Amino acid sequence: MKDRSRIKKPVRTYSAPAVDRTLDILEFMASHPRPFGATELSRSLNIPINSVFRILKRLTDRAYTVQDPFSDGYQLSTKVFTLGMSLYIRFELRQRARPHLEWLCRETEETCQIQIPQGDKMLVLDTVSPEVQYFLRVVPGGIVFYHPNAYGKAVLAFDAEEEIKRIIPPRLPGLTPHTILLRTELMKQLEDVRRTGLAYDNEEYNEGVRCVGAPVFDVEGKVVAGLGITGLVSTFRNQRQAAFEQLVLECAFRVSRDIGYTGSFFTDKIARPFTNQLQKAGAG
16 A cells, blocks of 8 residues: 655646747846847757747846847847846835834834835834733734724825725725725725824734834835834833834834935924933833
8 A cells, every 4th residue: 555645746837938948038038138139049049930039029128128220130128128127126225224124123123024015005114022921923024904004095196086085995995993994984084194204003914903104215206115113002001102103203214324325304393302212101
């Protein structure tokens, strides 16, 4: 009798020859930065000439390749560079934000995170957990909604109204009894975020959990992320919450400044001198 537990199932593979050939062409052209004709690419990659020609035509139509005016050969366009830079900027932001999130985590002893837009959702780019016995764990890489999310609201508040309506439907999914269900209600909250710089999740995503977030601005003054703290409702008490808010604003200011922001959004929002906020709140 066979031991079925030791029988390995075959790994399913999917065939997409056109995709493979396109990637082969892109990778080859990236490794050899000069113009190539369709015939030369066909010989170098052992791809039928008709396939090479059709792929180059579509890549050119989509602006990923351009034709050299002197040789009529094809080479990669700046659009490929722009595509790669978008990923680089994401990792650069994570690297720049990390020490500031660690600072915020030490100051608050709460879980800290930074999120960035990912289509019609937000992506948890990075998190920092405190060195305490109990804390809420947030996993980087998670995809989360905008509307019940402090960090999503911090980003959404600075989008154009047309963009908000494109991303957010009129009726919204409810996750807890506290979740906003209408876009019109969310828009009212976003007005407060623009005025104060602070966004909240008051048990809207998970019951018993509260978050405070603030926007991160880039060198062009565009909001590129939301960051802040996540903790149990019981930890957000009176003066302690006020101290948390100031710490979150300070962290957002520091990250924004570190990626080139020189604007004045935070000028009248952060209390100065900024020292020992939690000790002043009696939570030391």
